[in-house]
Amino acid sequence: MAEITPMDKIVSLCKRRGFVFPSSEIYGGLGAIYDYGHYGTLLKNNIRDAWWKAMTQMRDDVVGLDSAIFMHPKTWAASGHIDSFEDPQVDCKKCKSRFRADHILEEFGIGADKMPVDSINKELDKLRKEKKLKCANCGSTELTEARRFSLMVKSNLGSPTDELKEENVVYLRPETCGGIYLEYKNTLDSTRMKLPFGIAQVGKAFRNEIVARQFIFRTREFEQMEMQYFLHPDQMKEKYAMWKDLRWQWYFEYGMSENDIRWYKHKKLAHYASEAYDVEFNFKSLGGFKEIEGIHARGNWDLSQHSKFSGVDLAYFDEKTKEKFIPHIMETSAGLNRLFLMFIDQAYTEETIGENETRMVLKLDRRLAPIKIAIFPLLKNKPELVAKAREVYDSVKSKFMCEFDDNGNIGKRYRRQDEIGTPYCVTIDFETLEKGAVTVRDRDTMKQESVKVEDLNEYFKEKLVK
DSSP: OOOHHHHHHHHHHHHHSSSEEEEGGTTTTTTTTTEEOOHHHHHHHHHHHHIIIIITTTTTEEEEEOSSBBBTTHHHHHHHHHHHHHEEEEEEETTOOEHHHHHHHTTTTTTOTOHHHHHHHHHHHHHHTOOOOOOOTTOOOOOOOOOEOOOOEEEEEEOGGGGTGGEEEEESSSSSHHHHTHHHHHHHHHEEEESSSSEEEEEEEEEOOOOTTTTTTSOOOEEEEEEEEEEGGGHHHHHHHHHHHHHHHHHHTOOOOOTEEEEEEEEETTTTTTTEEEEEEEETTTTEEEEEEEEEEEEEEEHHHHHHOOOOOOEETTTTTTTEEOEEEEEEEEEEEHHHHHHHHHEEEEEEEEEETEEEEOOOTTTTSSSSSSEEETTOHHHHHHHHHHHHHHHHHHTOOOEEEESSOHHHHHHHHHHHSSSEEEEEEEEHHHHSSEEEEEEEOOOEEEGGGGGGGHHHHHHHHH
């Protein structure tokens, strides 16, 4: 029997408890595309809202945006995506598996990041001659040469008869920052913002990945949380250090430790970048540290390109210094789906209860937990307990995300809520009817305490609101 891996456990939990489902599963699924169920949607939205609060609500120098997924095709010509947003692809002729050629070379200790396709094929030929190049799935040596594979997802707008004309081709955005650059001038003109200032956005992006695997870590449809910070080049060093520290502290605020995350400094930079760091999380489910957020000093290349291709002057005029210049950009870019997996990976805990029982619990930060409070009647066949439990539920649900649960015995209900990550369970029993007190059980400690019904909202406000 194959060993059950940490990833197997997380995938099982996510489907069993309604966090994540394979998309179109009744038709056999669609590779690397996932749907988020009730609890997954709540968790993802809580992560998004925590990020949004830190980036916009708590700051005076960042405003929000929700730009369109479709943008004028020139956007991607200006940004270089049409010409260079691609990966080298290799296929197995026998089993039809598809691989990234640069990843194959990396397995042999050959760094192939940004290596031209011709050079990649020369390295692959060397491995062929040494009889080392084999399909990772079937072992066949019949692998094709590497060829360019565009990551852009094409579509068309307008009449279907026009779809073959290049001028009618549109692309689903491969990243959300493009919309921010296009709305930089409108944002500046319509708000009272002065440099330095940022524009934050959360939205969907699409990439036609050659190999998309590792559950929701790498998918073809995903959500990004990005902030582009516009500034004078002289301010870059100071603001870059500031944002690195702010983003680092955000992870600590939501439960990460020094053992969970680390910085990775990029040695090979894009031609327009002067600095690039990634925040990496130590995934148990993925076997090590993987990127979850990037912080990049992008220079003025983006706005310069869009100014050039559009013919619109995107320069900024500083009224104090009388200087006119194209702003430089400092970027923070986090993958919402990756943070979702990160928080579940970090929270997933198996504990031994008593001598032979194992409890599986998601010890999520209380602010991120999908359900904050579960309300139970002790017995579902006692109408007076059910009615009182409904009354308590109705009094609390307007202030906190709650769930009413009367299915199964109390022990099973506790375990179900533990797996969902619910911080508190409230049981309505006969003492509630007699003395007006309920039993509140803590998820992490499993300790129980008696609280008066009329005090519940204040009790949970103290526990859940920071």
